[in-house]
Amino acid sequence: MALLQISEPGKSTEPHQRKLSIGIDLGTTNSLVASVISGVPTILSDGEHRLIPSKVLYDENEVLIGHDIPEHKNIISSIKRYLGKKLKDIDTHALPFKIDKEREDIFIQTHQGLKTPVEISSEILKKLKQIATERFQDDIFGAVITVPAYFDEGQRQATKDAAQLAGINVLRLINEPTAAALAYGLDTKKEGVYAIYDLGGGTFDISILRFSKGVFEVLSTNGNASLGGDDFDQIIKHEIIKQNTLEHLNSEDHEKLNNIAKMIKEKLTKNDHLNEHLNFKNHNLNVSLSSKTFENLAITLIDKTIQCVKNALFDADLNVTDIDGVVMVGGSTRMPVIQKYIQQFFKQSLLNDLNPDEVVAIGAARQAQALSGQSDDDTLLLDVTPLSLGIETMGDLVEKIIPRNSTIPIAKAQEFTTYKDGQTMMKIHVVQGEREKVSENRSLAEFILKDIPPLPAGAAKVRVIFQVDADSMLTVSAEELTTGNKTKVEVKPSYGIDDKSIRKMLEDSFINANIDKEFRSLAEIVVEANQIIELTEKAITEDGHLLDENESHSIHKSLVDLKKEIDLNDPQKIKEAIDMLNNTSTSFAEKRMDRSVRSAFSGKNINNIDY
């Protein structure tokens, strides 16, 4: 038997031991916490509210969350949009908060100093955990946290880090549409193929799932990690600005207008036409908007989601007619215009009998219950990877190793070889995405496999193994097959977080960013150095007789020095040694030129001459 032997999975060994588990929906706009109480999944309220606004205020001496925040101008909202991202990934204009623009990572200015999106999210998670511990008057064993299906590795890792900072034991990250399907399927017990259309405050997911005989099988998933209800607010805001010719708006004004736009959007779900007179900066603000006009403005956004739906159906190898039910999830699906177009597309009425705001948290609570071994039903959940994973090969191209929509967990190995004679190192660059070019995908990690035995090009064999776990998190390892030399990396976002000392690492994260940069420049310079060594040695073999003893001696010495520096890993020193070799070999390059063309090349060294 090729499978490994494990003991039977635990129905809890001590039957009376209570393991409290919770499900958390960490949303862009609102967050929820739920738990299964006496067999019934229940949303936990803070006494008054079930939905906790995902807003954080750092006051001089305290941190306030959600409803606890008084009217204030320094509220941080929609932080989920920035989780796991770098400064270069985001639009820094019209941000609702101030950031430190000098750094690679996102740092937000607060009254308590600079804070990262991970830290800010962890404050929301702490609040949710506190609601649960106060309700149960007991410690929480673990939590299932939901993430948009289309979150990439960096965003997932950042979510896990935020949970760890909040002191939460993460049992599993599950995809939001999958959680919704779980809640829906288990509540209604209707089998079939479902489309889960999940439009939240800041993210859009579509998942196609089959629910049959106690198995939830995700067939495909697609989406847009930065498209949500907020974007519909923005088009209303622009309409207000246009109608009232507003100018010179600061970030505080924008925040106010965002709230007005959101209010108008919500009113439009119940009215066909709105005529609002509002007070804004001591001026009268008139807004006249019909649902028809809003529909015309919103159609491009809705089209974007429908394109994702089409792609998901294509990947699942299904037609619209194969879908037995369409489940609507997320507060934004309350917009009548969305319901109209999605109903039209699927040619059937929509299933929205569960509260679209709560269904994700309910599903997460059910899964948390099952994962902590406290549940009797043996439902199996098979989810997929949202995005393809691969590595960089020659010429900026990606070789896909795990294609998108592969059932997880999954492990795949691929063999690669050296492309140059005597190559002793290989750079392994892990990327995520669907594009063919490396530069157009998300870069996840880079590492170097060293000590490959010097062999002719194509003779060495390196096996790269990708392992994706049930949280959809990737680990990559590489092995040189003739020597058995191994390198392993957990692919973590490059803001470099260490499990044991998260807080310290967060504080020091700009130092890490520098280390990453150094690491990258080392990799590049080593490749350059090896190329130069190879070219020079080849030139000596072919034309060594052109050198006098002195020249030969100094070139050899420069070669030896450069090789030594490569082993010492200091990019600056390697660079200097390369320059030295270039200098000492200039006259050799000239000698190799035909006398008649020499003048044309004067001043160039051997590495600039094409062989």
Add this chain to the structure above:
Amino acid sequence: MKFFEIFEIKPSFKICQNNLKKKFLELQKKYHPDNYASASDHEKTLALLNSSMINDGFEILKDDLYRAEYLLKCNKIELNNQTNPEFLIKQMEYEDYLEENSHDLNKIEMLHIEIAQILECEIEKLTILFNQKNLVEVSNKMNELIFLSKFKTKLKQRMHQTI
């Protein structure tokens, strides 16, 4: 033959897909990491490795071409990487035809049907070759089949993009 062993299926090219799927779900119900979420780290790792292997095996066994390649590999027969020149010309004709008609949905659809039929026919022939235990001839055929299968996917993708 490890995957056939895991799924308790007799190693052969023709297999019962329903049986495979049933066995797959049975195995995942037992070994999926969700069953071990509160177990020790060691057991978690074992579950991760087992469950990954089950997914990998299922993917290989359920697909005709992957399964054929796997059977060849198990029998230590290398793929013959040479394509016969006649087929190579055919291959180029197909590609040219697709490029010339890249905006004509109707023609792409017709070609898709044609390729699907050829592929089905060729897989039937593969079944016979496996039955005759003529693995060398299977390995000679594989290149053509891989091309047809990839080309079929490409046509489907084009159809999806054109709609």
